[in-house]
Amino acid sequence: MPTIRDVAKLAGVSVATVSRVLNNSSKVSEQARAAVLKAQRELDFHLNANARTLARKDSEIIGVTVSDMSDPYFGCMVRACENAAHKIGCSLLVCQGFHEAEREIVAIENLLSHHCRGMIVHALTISDEKLSAYMRRVPSMVLINRAIKGFADRCVNIDNEKGEYLAVSQLIAAGHRAIAYVGSRHNIDDAKQRLSGFRKAMVEHNLPIHQRLMVADEPSLEGGIRAARELFSRQVPFTAVAVYNDTMAAGLMSVFQEKGIAIPQDVSVVGFDDIMLARCLNPPLSTITNPVDEMGEAAVRLSSSLYHKDHQAAAIPDFEVRFVQRRSISQPNPIPWTERFKSKSSHKGAQDKESKVLAAFRRAKEEAAHGH
DSSP states (O other): OOOHHHHHHHHTSOHHHHHHHHTTOSSSOHHHHHHHHHHHHHHTOOOOHHHHHHHHTOOOEEEEEESOTTSHHHHHHHHHHHHHHHHTTOEEEEEEOTTOHHHHHHHHHHHHHTTOSEEEEOOSSSOHHHHHHHHHHOTTEEEESOOOTTOGGGEEOOOHHHHHHHHHHHHHHTTOOSEEEEEESSOOHHHHHHHHHHHHHHHHTTOOOOGGGEEEEOSSHHHHHHHHHHHHHTTOOOSEEEESSHHHHHHHHHHHHHTTOOTTTTOEEEOSBOOHHHHHSSSOOBEEBOOHHHHHHHHHHHHHHHHTTOTTTOOOOOOOOOEEOOSSOOOOOSSOHHHHHHHHHHHHOSOTTSOHHHHHHHHHHHHHHTTO
């Protein structure tokens, strides 16, 4: 790999001259500049970005940590951060934490090693104490989807509890009483807050919370699929499901439809986040807005303001959550889907394509008849 000394030797100039040319300094003759650029092309040499940063004590990189780039929510967040960074002449360096404290710490340390001018951090499993230490160490660090005491002016967040409360209230308003909840298995703030919103809505409307209708899994498509199967295996009837996020809801809906359970005719479903996927499902998913694109852009602007010590411009707008009505919620069917499917299966007999959940209901009924 060629070095800056190789470029200087080929161009017949000093290393300092090569450095000035590559950093666009005006204190270089046109003849020397042409010789250096020619040598650079011939050797295919590129100045190391970290070395340039250390030399200039400045950086054009904004670091971003997310949980999992395969989740459309974080893809939207990174795109918004990239757009905002581009407007101020910066680039992004993205690391992932995968909802694990140790990996979130590694991601942040990686960004620190690259001397980023600012950092946008989505890290929900690191302790408040550890994250507060990072916030003190990096004055231009901004948090997304988390609030830390003492750093409220650097936290970009929404009211997750209120959002889930709105979602469940819509199901209740449609007439649903047996409502299941599918949450995230991770011990993180937004998961706790959304679960709290679910409980609050149910308690305020004097509705029972059935523990066997509470399921938690990975906040992913696969997690939603597993959660749906787990719900069916528990053999407790329900007419609606509130889901931690839209991605999980998509996985859950696919299982329902695979089993011949119509949405919303048999089961109503509501998600959270309002990502693009929610509009593309069949039926389109009713959900709660989580303006992560606006939050990402605001976080980059705030980080840049803090970096330049422009505290007057460093203000966080309010991000409101609201319910988005689409076509995945309707009134409960007068004939529960479990009863209708039992009736159909009694005419058809036992078939290979019969839903596993219906078979489970039948086994339970037979065992009860035999005194088990």
